[in-house]
Amino acid sequence: MRLTRRGIVVLAVAVPLLAFGFWGGYPMLRALGAVLLGAVLAAVLLTARRRPVEVRRSVYPERVERGRPALASLRVRNPGGGRRSGFVATDAAGGATRTVRVRALAAGAEAVHHYELPTAVRGRLTVGPLTLHGVDPFGLARGEPHVGESATLWVHPRQFPTRAPMAGYPRHHHEGPTDGALRGSAQLLDVREYVPGDEVRHLHWKATARTGRLMVRDLADPEQPRFTLLLDTRPAPLTAAEFEEAVDLAASLLGAAARAGHHTRLVTSAGLDLVVAGGAPAARRLLDELCELGRDDVRAAGLVPPSLATSGPAGGCLVAVTAGETPLAVLTALRHRFPMIVVIVLGRTGDGSGRPSGESPAEPEPARRRPDAATRCRVLHADSAEQAVRRWNETLG
DSSP states (O other): OEEOHHHHHHHHHHHHHHHHHHHHTOHHHHHHHHHHHHHHHHHHHHHHTOOOOEEEEEEESSEEETTSOOEEEEEEEOOSSSOBOOEEEEEEETTEEEEEEEOOBOTTOEEEEEEEOOOSSOEEEEEEEEEEEEEOTTSOEEEOOEESOOEEEEEEOOOOOOOOOOOOOOSEETTEEOTTOOOSSOEEEEEEEOOTTSOGGGBOHHHHHHHSSOEEEEEEOTTSOEEEEEEOOOTTTSOHHHHHHHHHHHHHHHHHHHHTTOEEEEEETTSOEEEEOSSHHHHHHHHHHHHTOOOOSOTTOOSSOHHHHHSSOOOSEEEEEEESSOOHHHHHTTTTTOSEEEEEEESOOSSSSOOOTTOOTTSOTGGGGSOOTTTOOEEEEESSHHHHHHHHHHHHO
16 A cells, blocks of 8 residues: 555645644644545555455466467456455556456456467566555555466467478498497486386386386487587677577477477577477477577677587587577587588678678579588578578478
8 A cells, every 4th residue: 555646745734734733723724634634544544455356367378479469367356245346457467567447346256357468579477466556536545455376478489380300310420430329229318117108128127126116217219310409699699689580490490300209409609408308398398498598698608518519419410590600610520429510690691682791692592502511511591580491491302
């Protein structure tokens, strides 16, 4: 509860009137000051004793692509035994607010209100709590209690229809055996407790005897396709708008690979390293991570973090998303871990073609997508995430 500007003025007038009335012996001034002070006290009591309401909020869908519609459903109920007068409430949704006008509610009655949530900017939005704005009839005091729980809306980056690369872990490279290549028909990832549906032939009897619970081997096919994406999060190469396009491109490529069942890895120049197995839950986890990803403040960091060159799963396809001058020599050094390397350079170059400066406009499109003879990296140039996805799909054939 707080006084409005009008209430503060009335209180500021009432106190001097009372003081001057008592000091000078003027009954009229004492009476006028007492009336004004009584009105302020009555307004405070009225707004402070308003009956609370119950609020239940739901957000649908909980996860949405940037720019797609999302709705909030607000169910307001009067749990008291008397009638609750109408009021105005505001609901916070990220940095925006939504005004809800709730009509008068009888005892035990409820009202449902729907309103659209802002989805223009990716991120994790906290919706709520609801703020009630109760004002006395004279507008002297305002009660603003917060009621109800908050909900979370995940605004994911945009995704474009993308083809998943079909590149598994090579057991042998054309230049010799690949370092760290997986051997055998299956790789032991972990020993975990048995759950219904597991293969009985995968039971680990020694672990079962040691723990007293049924334990199974968690195996993975070494030939399962793998996909790694390196996202440049340095502030120098990418502007704010280009970074949003880069995140959209990363979401499109990672989502397609994960939903196709590939082992997927997200690496950033700041050192973020997230490895997930294939499937829809893995795609959602990657998109949640991209939802809150921002540009780094460390300007001296290089494009390739040490973890990508020395540790973590390797094999399959590596895609680096960046802008400006690309250190292809640094990426070429990763050929012993990733047999297929694609570099996607984002940013408008002046003619709207996505072609780097100095490149001949007459050069045929397929030639600009061949791997560089010196670096053995395939380089794609695009102005936007949508154009980059289109060229990626064309490259895969």
